[in-house]
Amino acid sequence: MGLFDRLKGDDGPRVAFFGIDGVPYSLIDQHPDVFPNLTELAADGSGGAIDSIVPPESSACWPSLTTGVNPGQTGVYGFQDREVGSYDTYVPMGRDVQAERLWDRVTEDGRDATVLNVPVTFPPQRNVQRMVSGFLSPGVDKAAYPDDLRDRLQETDYRIDVNAKLGHDDDKTEFVEDAHETVEKRFETFKHYVQQDDWDLFFGVFMTTDRVNHFLFKDYVDETDDREAFLDFYSKVDEYLGRLREMLPDDVTMVVASDHGFTALDYEVHCNEWLRQEGWLDFDDDDHSELGDISDDTKAYSLIPGRFYINLEGREPNGSVPQDEYEQVRSELKGKLEALDGPDGNPVADRVVTKEDAFRGDHEDIAPDLVVVPNHGFDLKAGFKGSEDVFGVGPRNGMHSFDNATLLVEDDDARINDADLYDIAPTLLSLLDHDYDRAEFDGTSLV
DSSP states (O other), X not given: OOHXXXXXXXXXXXXXXXXXXXXXHHHHHHOTTXXXXXXXXXXXXXXXXXXXXXXXXXXXXXXXXXXXXXHHHHOOOSSSEEOTTXXXXXXXXXXXXXXXXXXXXXXXTTOOEEEEEESSOOSOOSSSSEEEEOTTOOOHHHHEESHHHHHHHHHTTOOSSXXXXXXXXXXXXXXXXXXHHHHHHHHHHHHHHHHHOOOSEEEEEEOHHHHHHHHHHHHHHHTOTTHHHHHHHHHHHHHHHHHHHHHSOTTEEEEEEOSSEEEEOOEEEEHHHHHHHTTSOOBSSSOOOSGGGBOTTOOEEEETTTEEEEOBBTTBTTOOBOGGGHHHHHHHHHHHHHHOBOTTSOBSEEEEEEHHHHOOSTTGGGOOSEEEEEOTTEEEEOOSSSOSSSEEOOSOOEEEESSOEEEEESOTTOOOXXXXXXXXXXXXXXXXXXXXXXXXXXXXXXX
């Protein structure tokens, strides 16, 4: 429906959601001078820190944020998932998300949704008003629908993502410049379609914030020479969000959220190397490079981030752990993970979660048996080759955290205390006056 229909009073309330991937609430809360617009939004409405999901990884988080259900229902557990009954893995894309997205519910009401740059949405859906897929998309030419959106994005040199390889350089100048250019292109596109004012749900994500955090967060914490560049970047993000808020009509509620928090990274933890050294993981030959090379002596293996699988007989092709020993073996592994300390003497795991406690749904057949939620400072990796040490340091100095994600709602009745990522989808649907069965969601509306 267009503006004329709304003037006739035929439309309900509308929502504009802006994602700021990986932005911790404490960063906003501690720097009102850097975030005057988000600080004002929180003061005018409600704001606070919320929990993410298990595991707090963007490929799993965004499907859960946009559906309101856990990975056991979305079918997406991380950046890389395992095929049923196989050691083969795949990178989950939009069609792998098995739960209903909130914009699908909105379109079923006969209302319009503009969806821009949301991770794990490729290929773009054709049941919405317009969509450009985000993270993991191959390029604008294939990631945008309809044709007029694709043409505009190509004409304006829209960028789906920052060049993260630049962040590996010791000198972060080019990386920061690229981040500014990417977020500027994102803002210009968001501005154009916000001003079209032809949507009921606007859902757009700034992904560049996550990239900047990965390569500069510890510089911010340790107050290195790059700290100013980090805060300057965020000052621009806040400026853009403030300008977008000014453009929104009075019948639109603005919501800003991140999918997980962030913290400084001290050590990368190479989980499969740890399993190998502990005698839990073995390979058929010395030239191992992937999951399919593990031998039938293996008792467990890992996928990022912090997901551990028992090599179970009847489930894995070379399963070595009998079904009747599963609980005992898993309990033993859980205990070893809980006892694992880093080089600094601090425990790696904040907690180790079983799949029964973390996941519910029809897609538990590929669920990890255990998930480690790490303490701040320990980033869990899961390669199968290239590391002879359990603990190391890589090019990144920031890592995701389960706690301290951000939620800001332009509604002073919203209750943010004790909220988590699963609450966002039902909250947005409530703000849109969409009727739904509360039992369908793992979260509840905060308004």
